[in-house]
């Protein structure tokens with residue numbers, strides 16, 4: 001069984017959109033969003049996947065979501081059928097932290113690839129969870145977004161050396177660091193040096209859930225990326241659709 005996020009109560013968050021971030025930006029894709037996360041980022045734009053009533057970990061909006069309306073438990077078969085209604089040949093599995101449900105995801109992706117062998121499967125992850133061995137060979141791409149100190153997560157939870165070493169060695173992994181302030185860049189440089197992250201696989205992305213904030217931060221962040229030899233990614237879906245579920 002999979003625990004999915006919802007667009008509306010009772011309606012699982014499965015949708016077609018353009019991949020908005022990272023190396024696949026602009027590519028038509030079908031998305032599925034899973035519920036639950038092991039981290040708690042202050043600026044998380046999908047807090048409805050984890051900040052349920054009773055969870056007091058800090059979030060800038062101090063929002064608390066009702067679990068019943070924001071989660072949906074579904075079988076791998078039913079989830080696969082919902083995804084296959086969409087015609088795209090790329091699947092983006094996101095969350096929350098999808099790798100918390102690795103065994104169920106392995107069953108889901110096996111069902112999907114049986115129906116659509118050429119399906120390209122990518123997973124958005126915070127990089128803290130080891131990939132379930134049954135899932136690992138079925139995934140084509142990992143978009144790994146390690147969380148820096150401004151996220152509010154303790155480094156002991158968010159930056160696990162064993163995991164970061166493994167991602168840095170995996171040619172399927174692309175790092176995507178969320179940046180809010182120029183002071184975040186030194187942390188990225190230190191991680192790049194310590195784990196030997198290839199610059200071609202290192203993206204920086206402005207934090208923001210509005211076009212205005214993204215544009216403000218892009219101005220200095222793009223310049224810093226150029227100087228440091230890193231890649232820059234915008235958040236295309238925010239410019240196109242705003243901060244809305246199912247887009």
Ligand SMILES: Nc1nc2[nH]cc(C(=O)O)c2c(=O)[nH]1
Nearest residue numbers: 017018019020094124237247
């Ligand atoms: N269009 C679109 N692209 C995305 N890339 C990563 C997303 C995410 O929420 O993880 C996302 C999302 O929510 N929408």
Ligand code: SF4
Nearest residue numbers: 037040041044096126
């Ligand atoms: S890791 Fe991702 S889903 Fe989890 S709290 Fe942070 S931004 Fe949100």
Ligand SMILES: [Mg+2]
Nearest residue numbers: 045046094095
């Ligand atoms: Mg998102």
